[in-house]
Each structure stands twice: as structure tokens, then as C-alpha cells.
Amino acid sequence: MNALERPTLLVLLGPTGVGKTALSLRLAERLGSPILSADSRQIYRGMPIGTAAPTAAQQARVPHHFVGTLGLTDYYSAARFEEEALAVCTSHFATHDALVASGGSMLYVDALCRGIDPLPTVSEAVRREMYDRLECEGLASLLQELRRLDPVYGAQVDPCNAKRVVHALEIIKESGRPFSELRTGTKKKRPFRVVKIGLTRPREELFDRINRRVTAMVEEGFLDEARRVLPYRDCNALNTVGYKEIFRHFDGEWPLDMALDRMRKNTRVFAKKQLTWWQRDAEVHWFPADEADLVLEWVKQVRESGTIPPADSYI
Numbered sequence: 001m002n003a004l005e006r007p008t009l010l011v012l013l014g015p016t017g018v019g020k021t022a023l024s025l026r027l028a029e030r031l032g033s034p035i036l037s038a039d040s041r042q043i044y045r046g047m048p049i050g051t052a053a054p055t056a057a058q059q060a061r062v063p064h065h066f067v068g069t070l071g072l073t074d075y076y077s078a079a080r081f082e083e084e085a086l087a088v089c090t091s092h093f094a095t096h097d098a099l100v101a102s103g104g105s106m107l108y109v110d111a112l113c114r115g116i117d118p119l120p121t122v123s124e125a126v127r128r129e130m131y132d133r134l135e136c137e138g139l140a141s142l143l144q145e146l147r148r149l150d151p152v153y154g155a156q157v158d159p160c161n162a163k164r165v166v167h168a169l170e171i172i173k174e175s176g177r178p179f180s181e182l183r184t185g186t187k188k189k190r191p192f193r194v195v196k197i198g199l200t201r202p203r204e205e206l207f208d209r210i211n212r213r214v215t216a217m218v219e220e221g222f223l224d225e226a227r228r229v230l231p232y233r234d235c236n237a238l239n240t241v242g243y244k245e246i247f248r249h250f251d252g253e254w255p256l257d258m259a260l261d262r263m264r265k266n267t268r269v270f271a272k273k274q275l276t277w278w279q280r281d282a283e284v285h286w287f288p289a290d291e292a293d294l295v296l297e298w299v300k301q302v303r304e305s306g307t308i309p310p311a312d313s314y315i
Contacts, residue, residue: 007093007192010299011038012102013109013278014199015271017210019289021054023199024102025062026292027299031098034063036088038103038112040078044070044237046229049222051240052213072232075127079119082111093192098303106277113196113283115188120174122167130166130173131234142169152180163239195302198278199289207268214264217242226250241266285310 010031012024028035035054037043042053045068054064065088070076085101085108092099103109110116134142139162146165147154149172157164168179175182201209226246232238233247242263249259278284285308287295302308 007097007099008303009089009112009190009192009194010098010100011109011113011194011196012100012199013038013104013196013284014289015206015274016052016104016267017213017271018199018201018206019209020102020104020199021052021058023289023292023295024100025058027296028062028100030296030299031100033096033098033100034065034092036085036099036101036112037064037066038081038085038101038105038108039066040076040081040105040108041237041240042067042103043076043081044068044072044074046072047225047237047243049217049220049225050242052217070237072229072235072237075124075236077121078107078111078116079121081108082116085112089192099192104274106274113190113194115186117183117185119171119182122170122174126170126173130170134162134166139165142166145169146172150178150180152178153183156180194283195299195308196281196284197295197299198284198286200275200286201289206271210267210271211264214242214260214267218260222246241270 010027012020012027014020024035027033037054039051039053041047041051043066044051047053048055048068053067058064059067066081066085089099101109101112107116130142139160142162142165143154143157143159146157146168150168153168157168159165171179171182222242223246226243227250229238229243230247230250233243238244238247245254245259245263245266248254248262249256254262285298287298298309
């Protein structure tokens with residue numbers, strides 16, 4: 001099968017607030033494709049404002065996979081997403097030659113495009129044990145244990161990232177092996193072409209959009225939404241920017257203005273992490289986010305020719 005005969009997965013990625021949703025809808029409508037969401041928080045129900053999930057009207061325009069399909073207490077992982085997303089691809093490509101994926105979760109995009117290492121499923125008992133220990137002993141204690149059990153990964157992990165430290169210890173406890181031994185990083189072959197399209201904006205413009213989006217979220221009812229999900233604050237679904245800051249306001253720690261400012265700041269920090277992650281990926285073809293027509297023309301050329309022209313030739 002040559003490149004032209006292979007179905008194509010078009011992956012639209014970029015930092016939060018850059019404008020992926022609007023272009024993904026236009027692209028999917030042009031191709032007659034649903035949208036496969038690669039967002040680790042939009043998959044949960046009950047938090048559409050805080051996660052900037054596609055609205056009901058947008059989902060009526062184009063069917064979406066993996067939006068609002070899980071309860072807040074449900075466990076999910078990048079490994080499970082890989083399995084279920086590939087099943088969607090297999091089903092769709094049986095009758096169509098193009099599928100649009102869109103999202104900002106780096107691990108979910110990687111899981112879909114290149115696969116992730118087969119790690120053991122972490123039981124709820126082990127997960128609860130590790131997070132109880134984190135609360136009682138603190139991150140420094142768990143980091144010390146990780147460095148003792150797995151010196152290789154212990155030297156690589158961000159010492160301030162509690163989620164990654166805890167996850168590594170969970171895997172070690174479940175498998176009985178160092179986490180670093182299970183992380184091969186080997187890219188898996190896919191039975192379809194993967195074409196990654198990155199959207200970018202000048203940093204000042206992106207940050208201004210993020211700041212304004214937080215204000216718009218509050219106007220849309222984010223505070224009421226956050227109060228509704230407050231009883232589930234310990235669930236992984238809510239361990240994310242926006243809710244963490246506003247919960248501290250509800251706890252009386254921060255005034256509202258301070259919580260919203262921290263929310264804006266932490267969202268900007270996350271956007272920079274996303275950009276750093278994807279700028280290392282030579283497979284991403286970058287376009288200015290406002291040049292939707294150029295992206296659509298470039299995609300048309302990709303599909304008609306079976307080749308991938310340089311993105312900069314269209315800018």
C-alpha cells in the first residue's frame with residue numbers, strides 16, 4: 001500500500017487557548033470526519049466550562065469522540081485512551097480515508113500517534129495508598145523512596161511534580177520492577193499516516209487570549225460549575241489548572257481575584273510546557289493559528305498528492 005492509499009489521521013495540536021476548536025470543526029466538516037478528542041480532562045462529564053470542552057452546538061455540528069463520556073470518579077489513563085482511540089480509528093478507516101484528532105494533552109497525543117509503553121494497570125488500592133502517603137508524608141519522602149528504588153528515573157523526574165513521582169511509585173509497586181526499565185520509548189507502527197498540524201501565535205497574543213478566556217469562563221458560570229464538582233475535588237479528573245485554584249478560594253485561602261490571577265498564570269505556564277514539548281517533535285508542521293484557509297489548502301494538497309509538503313511553503 002502506497003502513501004496515497006493509506007488512510008490519514010490529521011492531528012491538530014497546540015497550546016491551550018491557541019484556537020484548535022474552531023479550526024478542528026472547519027477541518028472535520030470539510031473532510032466529513034468526526035473529531036477524536038485527545039484531551040485528558042474534556043473526557044469527563046460535569047466540567048465543560050473549566051475544560052473549554054466543545055459546546056452542545058459544536059458537537060451538533062460535528063460528532064466528537066471522548067468528550068463528556070466519563071464520570072468524575074472513573075479511572076482513566078493514556079494507555080486506555082490509546083486502546084480505545086485506535087479502535088475508533090480502525091472503525092472509521094474501514095469506510096473513510098481521513099480522520100481528524102484534536103487536543104492539547106501531550107501524553108494522549110503521543111499515545112495515539114506513537115504509542116506508549118505497556119505499563120501495568122494501577123489498582124485503586126495502590127493508588128489510594130500512594131496518595132494517602134503523599135498527604136501524610138509529603139512529596140520529599142516519596143521522592144527519596146523513588147530515588148532509592150529507581151535511581152535512574154529518580155534522577156530524571158521533576159522533583160516538584162507530585163503526580164509523576166506518585167505514578168512511578170505506583171508502577172514499581174504493581175510490577176516489582178524499576179519504572180525506568182518499563183519505559184522503552186519505542187515508537188509503534190500505525191496502519192495509517194499520521195500528519196501533525198501545530199497551531200501557534202505570538203506569545204503575547206496567546207497569553208492575552210488565555211487571560212481573556214478565564215474572564216469569559218467566569219461569565220459563563222465557572223464558579224457555579226466548580227461548586228457542583230467540589231465534593232469530587234480529590235478525584236484525578238479535578239487535579240487540573242482552574243479547579244485547583246478556585247477550590248482554594250472556596251476554602252477561604254485566596255480572595256477571588258487572587259485565585260483567578262493564579263489560574264491565568266498557571267494556564268500560561270501550562271501553555272509554555274505544551275509548546276516546549278511539541279517544539280521538540282520534528283513531525284509537527286506549524287501554522288499561524290489565524291491562517292485557517294492555509295491549513296485547509298495544505299491538507300488538501302497532502303490528501304491529493306500523498307506527500308507532505310513543507311508547511312512554510314504555504315505561509
